[in-house]
Each structure stands twice: as C-alpha cells, then as structure tokens.
Amino acid sequence: MMSQIKLGDIMVDVILKDIKNVHLSVHPPTGRVRISAPKHMSIDTIRIFAISKLNWIKRKQTELQEQERETPREYLDHESHYVWGKRFLLTISECEGSPRIELEHNRMLLRVRPCMAADKRQALVEGWCREQLKKALPPLLARWQSLLGVKVERFFVQRMKTRWGSCNHKARTIRLNTELVKKPITCLEYIVVHELVHLLEPTHNARFVALMDRYMPSSQFHRQVLNRLPIRREKWNY
Numbered sequence: 001m002m003s004q005i006k007l008g009d010i011m012v013d014v015i016l017k018d019i020k021n022v023h024l025s026v027h028p029p030t031g032r033v034r035i036s037a038p039k040h041m042s043i044d045t046i047r048i049f050a051i052s053k054l055n056w057i058k059r060k061q062t063e064l065q066e067q068e069r070e071t072p073r074e075y076l077d078h079e080s081h082y083v084w085g086k087r088f089l090l091t092i093s094e095c096e097g098s099p100r101i102e103l104e105h106n107r108m109l110l111r112v113r114p115c116m117a118a119d120k121r122q123a124l125v126e127g128w129c130r131e132q133l134k135k136a137l138p139p140l141l142a143r144w145q146s147l148l149g150v151k152v153e154r155f156f157v158q159r160m161k162t163r164w165g166s167c168n169h170k171a172r173t174i175r176l177n178t179e180l181v182k183k184p185i186t187c188l189e190y191i192v193v194h195e196l197v198h199l200l201e202p203t204h205n206a207r208f209v210a211l212m213d214r215y216m217p218s219s220q221f222h223r224q225v226l227n228r229l230p231i232r233r234e235k236w237n238y
Contacts, residue, residue: 005047010057012050014043021203022046024053027162031061063227075121081108083132085184092121101128126178133157133181133188140192148215150199164226165191167198174198183226190222 088108160177174195201208
C-alpha cells in the first residue's frame with residue numbers, strides 16, 4: 001500500500017510492506033524520497049522518523065541535483081568513452097569478420113562490419129565493458145573476502161539506475177553496476193568492500209561504519225570521488 005506525507009516542500013512516498021525495518025532512500029535524478037516501512041507502523045511514527053532524517057534527505061537531494069550527467073553517446077568517431085577512469089577516443093574501423101574492441105594508447109578501437117547501426121555499436125561497447133568488469137572482480141573479491149573473513153556465493157554485473165551495488169546477505173550474493181567500469185578501479189574496490197561488509201552487518205548502522213573505517217579507512221574519500229564523477233543520463237519512468 002502506498003501513501004504520501006509532506007515535509008515542507010518535500011513529498012515522501014510511503015510504502016507499507018511485510019518487512020521488519022524502515023528503509024529510507026533518495027532516488028535520482030530529481031531526489032525523489034521513498035520510505036518502506038513495516039505494515040504495522042503508523043503514518044505518525046513514519047513522519048517522525050522522516051523528520052529526524054530531514055537534513056540527510058536534503059543533503060542527498062542536493063548531491064543528486066549537482067552531480068554532472070554524461071552527454072548522450074552516439075557511438076561515432078572521436079567520441080569520448082571512459083574505461084577505469086581514463087578517457088579514450090572512439091575510433092571506428094569497418095572490416096569483415098567478428099566485431100571487436102581494443103584499447104590502444106588513448107583510443108578505443110571499434111572494429112565492426114560495414115554499416116553497423118549505432119544501436120548495435122552501443123550493444124557491442126556495453127557488452128565489452130560488462131566483460132571488463134567481470135574480469136576485474138575475481139581478484140578483488142578474493143583479496144577482500146580473505147581479509148574480511150566472508151564468502152560470496154555469487155556475484156552479478158548489471159545495469160542499475162539508483163545504486164552502485166547491492167548485497168543480499170541471506171543469499172550471500174552481491175550485484176555491481178556496469179557503470180563502475182567507467183570509474184577509477186579504486187572506486188570499484190570501494191563498492192566491493194562496501195557490499196562485502198554488508199555480509200557482516202546488513203544495515204548502515206554504527207557497526208557498519210566502524211567496520212568500513214577499520215578495513216578501508218579511505219572509504220569516505222573514494223565515496224566522494226565516485227559521487228563527483230559524471231553519471232549516466234537515464235530515462236526514468238515513474
């Protein structure tokens with residue numbers, strides 16, 4: 001069941017679900033606020049909770065509104081593309097044979113069949129980027145699973161609109177946003193550690209913060225770097 005509460009000029013969507021704890025989230029691109037709460041919780045109690053988080057909500061909304069968005073990509077010659085935080089200029093070469101991508105100095109060489117449509121080029125680049133992310137994850141997971149004393153059963157790489165990653169601590173799985181391949185590798189490592197720590201502490205409570213500070217003291221720096229970088233321009237359906 002969904003309802004809404006108003007906090008000044010901020011409208012909050014409230015969803016009552018069969019859950020134990022309250023979950024607050026602020027969603028891009030406009031900073032839409034959503035609270036998921038247990039079915040038994042009253043609207044007055046949820047309102048008090050929201051008011052207590054008002055400063056955090058406003059801060060997150062400001063961050064989202066100020067974060068730079070990427071310009072739409074057309075997959076044409078001399079277009080900028082990023083891999084692990086480095087800028088590459090797309091160079092398209094038409095040839096027979098299987099399409100492929102190579103990085104050479106500051107160029108991303110896209111070898112495709114003649115007259116390949118832009119959407120096919122996009123699918124090729126996105127598939128290649130997904131594979132680069134999948135290749136980068138195993139050594140990071142092996143290192144940090146050993147340090148943290150945890151074990152992931154499976155990891156998934158997928159396009160995500162509102163998160164860099166997520167963790168299902170019960171199933172012991174993590175999901176990573178394909179957009180991370182565009183960011184510095186240190187940002188990917190930060191998200192990996194963040195999600196693995198959720199296997200020790202599912203919520204973002206004081207224990208979670210203490211664990212992050214203990215195992216990755218530079219985590220706040222990496223978070224700030226990640227949040228300053230341009231993000232993909234998405235189409236949003238509400």
